[in-house]
Amino acid sequence: MSIFVGNLPWATTDEELEALFAPYGEVKRSKIVLDRETRRSRGFGFVDMEEEAAAGAIEALNGQPYNGRVLTVNLAQSRPARA
Numbered sequence: 001m002s003i004f005v006g007n008l009p010w011a012t013t014d015e016e017l018e019a020l021f022a023p024y025g026e027v028k029r030s031k032i033v034l035d036r037e038t039r040r041s042r043g044f045g046f047v048d049m050e051e052e053a054a055a056g057a058i059e060a061l062n063g064q065p066y067n068g069r070v071l072t073v074n075l076a077q078s079r080p081a082r083a
Contacts, residue, residue, distance in 0.1 A: 001054040005061075006044040006072035008032065017045050024060060025053025046076055 005017065018030035032045040049057060054075075062073040 001049060001051045002076035003047045003049065003054050003058060004044065004072070004074055004076040005047060007069045008041065008043050008045060008071070009067045009069050010041045010043060012041065012045070012067070014045075017047060020061070020066065021047045021049065021057050024057035025049050 003021075008017070012032060014030050014032055017032060018027045021027050021030065026049065028048040028050075030045065030047045033042045034040060035042055047054075047057070058073050058075065061071055064071050064073075
């Protein structure tokens with residue numbers, strides 16, 4: 001199950017994102033989304049976990065402070081195909 005994590009501090013790394021979610025279960029993948037041109041963080045990312053662990057992580061972390069920002073954590077939505 002893929003989780004959207006928004007409002008991340010710009011300096012957050014993939015490893016820090018994984019560590020944030022690790023207490024709730026096995027993290028299969030964590031990825032901060034980078035700007036294609038500047039290669040800098042866009043302030044959001046995605047975490048893949050098993051369904052039960054993901055549900056617990058979303059409930060626990062959504063709206064919580066993290067390094068001076070309030071996290072937005074919810075189920076990732078499928079992105080429509082580009083035309």
